[in-house]
Amino acid sequence: MPETIDIQLKKGVLGLCVLAVLARNESYAYEIASHLSDAIGMGEGTIYPLMRRMQTDGLVATYMVESPAGPSRKYYKLTDAGRAALEAQRDEWRGFASAVDALLEPLPATPAPLEEA
């Protein structure tokens, strides 16, 4: 079982990850779910309530694609609001991540202050 920080972190960035995946390629839910499950170990079932929420919030839109075999498939794509949200959240994430990285580094060796004679 992962530690709490792991869970909280993933919970916070799941929406950002979905936006990022969709910015690369418009995709269908199974593909998004297995992609994120491989990449960050997200529970696959979680993607569906999340996609519905993002649709309610106007971040993603759906369209149907005819499939040669079987029924047509529901694809998701970013809306303009979704692209704006991705940009804002990406900057926020990068700023946060580099701040944490800086804290994790050992203190740089500062030159000893020169003693005035």
Next chain:
Amino acid sequence: MTRIEFLDRLCKGLKGLPPATLKEIMADYEAHFKDAAEAGRAESEVAEALGDPDRLARELRAEAGVKSWDEAKTPSNASSAIIGILGLGAIDILILLPLAGGVIGTLIGIFAAAIGAFIGGGVLFAAGPFMGLPGGIAAALLGGFGVMALAATIGAITLALTIWLVNGLVWYARLHYRVLKPALEA
């Protein structure tokens, strides 16, 4: 758990949703099983990876409730949004209930008073001129009209307050979503 068992439990958990929404959600999960089967995965493994269908149903219900409230601010949509959110355990029901009871009672009381005052103003406006009240016909007409306008204003302000209150509740609950946690632990 088999595919049929998973879908069955999910469907039971979603009872009461609008039929179109229910159909859409079930189609999503059916497509998931189909795509997974094409990828060569076993049904039981896919069902396990999806997580607990009862918990997913609670989250989907809450989402559907919020969505219908976003689309139309009706009393029944407000109650389905709030009930869905309560189903998540996102708000402590024991703290909320007495508070909500008081607030809802007050709002209903104000609405009733506003409606009563509106009717009273209407009566004064319509019947006042013939009742020989001190101040004459003009005073009765103006007074009746004034009371009606005041009542309508109070009603409108209370309505705006109610909508704002439900929006605030939805916002608060979303901040406190705890439902993703078990899925991530799986």
